[in-house]
Amino acid sequence: MDAVSMILDVGVKPITRTLLMFELKITPNFEELECLPIDVVVEDRSIIIDKKIVHSQYFMLKKQYVGETTTLNFPVEIHGPLPKEFILDIHNFLSYFNHEPITVAVPLTHIVLPEEEEYHPLPAEAFDVQSLLPVASLGNTSYEALYQNQFKQFNKIQTHAFQVLYKSDDNVFLAAPTGSGKTTCAEIAILRNHQKGHMRVVYIAPIRAIAQNQYREWKTKFGGGLNSMIVELTGENETDLKLLEEGQIIITTPQIWDALSRQWKQIIQIQQVPLLILDDLHFIGGPEGHILERIIVRMKQISTRVGKKMRIVALSAPITNGKDIGEWIGATSHSLFNFSPTARHVPLELFIKVVEFSDLRSANPLVRLKEMAKITHSFITEHAKKGKPILVYVPTWENVSRTVFNMISVSQAKSWVQLNSQQHQAFEASICKISNLELKSALALGVGFLHEGLNTNDQEFVIRSFEAGLIKICIISSSMCWEVSLSAHIVVLMGTEYYDFDGPSYPITDILHMMGQAGRRLIDSVGKALILCLPNKKRYYNILLRDLLPIESHFHNCLNDTVNAEIVAGIVENFKDAVDYLEKSFLCRRLPKNPSYYDFPGFIGEDAGTHLSSLVQRSMNELMTSGMVRDEGGDNISSSVLGRIASNNYINYRTIGAFSTRITLDSNIRDLLEILWSATEFEAHPTRRLHVEEDEIRVLIAKEKFPHVDNRVTNPQTKAIALLQAHFSRLPISSMNLEADRREVVLLFEKLLIGLMEVISDRRWILSYARAMEINQILIQAIWHDDPILLQLPHFTRELVDKCNDINIQNFYDLKTTERQNVRELLGLTTSEWMDITRFMEYNSFPIKHHVRMDEIFSRQRRTVDVILRTKRKRNEILIKFPHYPCKRRIKWWVFVLDDQDNVLAFKSVSLWTPNMLDVTLRFTSPVQTESASYNLYFVCDSIKGVTERRSFHVKGCAVD
Template identity: 25%
Template sequence: MTNQNVRLPQGTVKKTFKGYEEIHVPVPKKKVDPSEPGLMPTSALPAWARAGFGTSQSLNRIQTKCYPSAFEHDGNMLICAPTGSGKTNVAMLTMLREIGKHRDPNTGDINLDNFKIIYIAPLKALVQEQVGNFGKRLEPYGIQVSELTGDRQLTKQQIAETNVIVTTPEKWDVITRKATDTSYTNLVRLICIDEIHLLHDDRGPVLESIVSRTIRKQEQTGDPVRIVGLSATLPNYRDVAAFLRVDPAQDLHYFDGSFRPCPLRQEFIGVTDKKAIKQLKTMNDVCYNKVLEQVGQNKQQMLIFTHSRKETAKTAKYIRDKALEMETIGQILRVDAASREILREESEQVGNADLKDVLPYGFGIHHAGMSRADRTAVEDLFADGAIQVLVCTATLAWGVNLPAHTVIIKGTQIYSPEKGSWVELSPQDVLQMLGRAGRPQYDTYGEGIIITAQSELQYYLSLMNQQLPIESQFVSRLADNLNAEIVLGNVRSRDEGVDWLGYTYLFVRMIRSPGLYQVGADYDDDETLEQKRVDLIHSAAMVLEKANLVKYDKKTGRLQGTDLGRIASHYYITHNSMLTYNMHIQPSVTPIELFRVFALSEEFKYIPVRQDEKLELAKLLQRVPIPVKETIDEPHCKINVLLQAYVSRLKLEGLALMADLVYVTQSAGRILRAMFEIALKKGWASVAKDALDLCKMAEKRMWPTMTPLRQFPECSGEIIKKAERIDVPWQSYFDLDPPRMGELLGMQRQGRQVCGMVAKFPRLEI
């Protein structure tokens, strides 16, 4: 979605070169408002609240302006401000406001049993970062901060002891979909949603679902829940504020690019070459020129973001080799002998071969595939100024705070396993990477350079100049989200469904831009779009009924959930996948066929089989234990093979294939659990047993023929090999003492260790 008529700031310059063109956007001027009060010192906070701000002497401009509505009122808030401008501290003020309500002013004691605070961040890396940040700052109040994501579950006991839960949108949606967890969801008094501009993203419907459920419930029960939205700068912030029920006069705060701690000078480079190989060469040459200009002439450090792990090393080597060839390497390397010596010594210590190769020349690489030690070494060397150019993947932008004067985004296409193709970078990724440009303590401005194809130039120009409105993606997930509300008992009829739609961002946008959302002339007299909402709910209910997820009485409009609907809602399964499972899971289905049914899930419908993967897939097909009926050309075969390769712990080569494997296995747990529950509900014991076995195989990455000892990381490969070679049933292991165990395995010394591990297994008698 591009704004063709993007208005660029005054002073924008366009330059044309062979193979590409450049557009330079100047640094925005800081706006000075004479009536603006000075920065608020932290000493002006109540004495008990100062501990949350550590050694900070004052709030910044944004925090000072937001202070009255954040700390002195309880209204819902929306704060739109550039990345890195301190929005998190505004969230911190709202948290302290909530904590203060449960604090006894005489004793200073805080009643921790009366409230919970939820902080929602879009990525696990951000969740972990915020757990560390809030955990440290709220420690003086005795407040426990915990992470709740797909990787990290919390027990009921841990949840009871936690006051601030940092989680992802999907995880919080799943939790609030279950009526069983109300014991603590009813205690939630504040929800902070970071990056709420993700409403525009494929994951936007999840945020709409959470907010509409929260506000509707609050209006029905009267329990006060404050919602605080944090977002990047966007043009239609008033729409987002209306969706969050924010008072625009008091609690809506909008700050443009001039409020960035280090204003950004932007450069957009559109590559005009059409052939992929030429495009890549031009991009590499542009990177080399920019390194020479920024690092060589201006003596500034630089981050270059690429979109695959292999590309980090390829880019670093290309620039290094060209600098050697053109005899310009001396301009890039630091001249002092001490720096060169440090780089030489460090290059001998690191394990990664590519890093070893480029480090002596002042280049570094950084990606998630490197060892923790290598990544830390690179981070430290860059922070100390020894590495001049760091080529990395986006993980560095989200996880580690390493700013540089100049940031280049080299190419804007990334592989998306959900779509099964290469797609443009999401706006939040671009903003996050460019958020690393400029070091507030040293620079007056930072430089952000985006290198993309000529055809995408308009899109990034409008994105970076806050002219891309945020739209709703809710219609794409309407049926599944309606099902969740029906299962919860929040929507029991078509009319209640219409009411619920009135709480969504979709509703706000349909009223503002009817043309974009197929609201035709026949709805002109309908100011609240009631008939349009009736039509949407009716269509969604028909779809759900066809999949057996709800019972829908078209005459009375009554909506009633089913067991299958509950399974779909609790395991986050789409209605189309449920339709597939319903059709294929029969009483006679075999374990081999269950693998096939898994591969038919709608979640994987866009995963293609690429020409360059066929050879590797054919090899994998011969190595996996369960036969696959389809041929290698069919996507279902690929998904089946990937799941089995994951269980078998086989190594994969290609980048896209690895991304597909991660995507398939991330969804495997919940899909297989749902298949197990379907079989259980239908009363098919043997199918349920097979499905449960399949769940355990995927979770533990083990086949039934493997020894259960594989579940212990400390168990040596030698013991596992011996245990799998001898033909002794697992039950017999429980009856052996250490000497006999050692004898059985032919490893006398390890008998005691193996007995210790066996003793940890439960013995179930039924």
């Protein structure tokens, strides 16, 4: 193998004193082979007599990824002193390559091993409380009634933490295994808040699925039981402002709260949050953990600045450095509970089994699934006596159907049917209501499954059937692990890598959550979890799942956007403020404890202030270079317009900087589209390494209206462009994962478009702004800019548009003014379809009134003119669902003030979102003259192309001395 056949880049970070994490980036550039099987071997050659292999990993390099970088992360244990270097060899399995392996020396002399973590789990006797507290300990019949159908006593963990949660306002850190009742601990803190008379709680869940489940549960429990207003924030700023004003329990995600809380100086409700609940705080150690860290720093600063106590209650899985993170949020020794992973109501037996595939080098996912189904069935046969329930997780929804077939095949279907004849007859009658044919067939054989492609009714039926014991086994796609709340005697993970077992590993948070579903409280004496993995992963999971690892900060990975946001918020006004801000982060706490993890050249215990200063200086320089920040002289800084646009719209600073650089006065619609889809944000949507997905993206690329220069199917930008153009062209997408990606990309695209429009607005380039407005309209309606206007109507196809053209109906006005009965019959539309069209036409009505107010004080022969816009809308008319847009949205209007030559004097976006009267002012200056002057208001709908209105008004003349 020639040395030029691949490029290697190796990085090493210490996790503990005995564990290093390697990051190996491989960029192959061979052309002559379809695939190249390799073996990655890491050796310790510090012992002269013998060398020691510390890691070995098989991997398949495929031709379609030539030129692409593949990243492999793997742990390496160290015993004794750290050697000066490890040797990494890349071997190949092809006999006609007779060359020596590629060898890379990985120096370790720069690595400073972290200090020994002080793991302080609560002692066993703390968990083994002698008597459980009764629910009556709440001392309030209304509170006690909330749990009357759940339990009569709090469990051991809830009992242990009850005094601090319910009798004090101390900050609390409570770490316990999944399924141990941490949510009830949060509820006890909520009841403490309610008891004090001013109910306002912000609950932050790490992902949307958890937030939605919690919203449904608490809407029933607290909304019905305590008559409290429970709201879930949407991510749409104006909607969330209203929800924040009304809500008593506000449920949200880190991204949404981070974006909203940046406006804390203008939003009094954020300043008055007495209780902040952070669920699954161990997510702070994940890729998006910097957002949680940013929220905690900000909320603590808000509490300090406004002088109002804010209580933080943080819930987490058990972690090694629980004391570290608990003290950081402000918990004391009396309010810090770090229970052991074994502190479960139902003990867990964990089995980690290596799967040696006979055709490993062929990388055939179908054969792998079948092999793992056999192992799973054998395990179930041994460990699940008397038909106990089993959950089986597979990597993607495409794997679900194949696994169902395999499980039925290896068991000959009989072992999954556990119903008597009467139950079976009733169950078969219920199955008739299932719409998915595959699911219907599987349920008849006693096997259920859940994946993203099932509709809500089918999913709910499977969940109810499993909970009722009508089916004993349920196959689930891994991405749904947070969306369903099921428990079983046995949980099986058939592989731990996404994308047909050839991709990134599941986040450890997902694995812990799946494992936590093993063991049914009050039913099982023990729960069992089986993890099937490749040989190189067993050691890693043994360490990770049996011996806890410390949580590290990811704050340094997003420092520029963080600093920019705090400059915009007015928290950071100079260099010292930025350093002070960073000193309050979890990063600052971890930096001296594991310096090499953060590329800190210092030593353990050494003052990290110099390193923080260098991080801040680098961040400031990059923000200034990109135009986000202005140097005000000395150490003082201020935000620029671009910096505010980036922060206020939650857009990466590099994206806004690129928008500013690339946009021109003459940019046409295609130019604007290309600027938008080059955004950094699309890098978060890489192509899954699945043939089915890659093939479909290639089909979409071939149908693009505006072909992109870089058509590498593995490029995230290529994927985003293909999905967006498919949206504008209304192309069907068969892959459920890709369809979900399209929805996310469309919503992201609108956010980016708003940012681009603000950049254009700042330069007052009206023609460019008008083109961007048109992109917004066609995005909502999923049409191209040169498509017929009528194609936006529900149920309308190009054939129906042609029929309308034949009878001289070209636009909405023509359709409104033509005799409707004749049109419906000519177009062959049903009464229901015509009602949908009529409802859509009602969105064209314009509910804004206006009046003009002039300033009586003249200056230099000019006067100020205010145009006051006023509207009133009913609440149920606010959010509208357009057929091709992913979610409900609010119609907005762009309003322009024009002179008699159609020059733009002022413009503003107006939202019709409140049931109350809404006043919006457009201000411009008018020359003082004796005769009246004519002006125009031009209204453009942001959601529907072709919906405009023009109104004229006059400014009276007056004599001037």
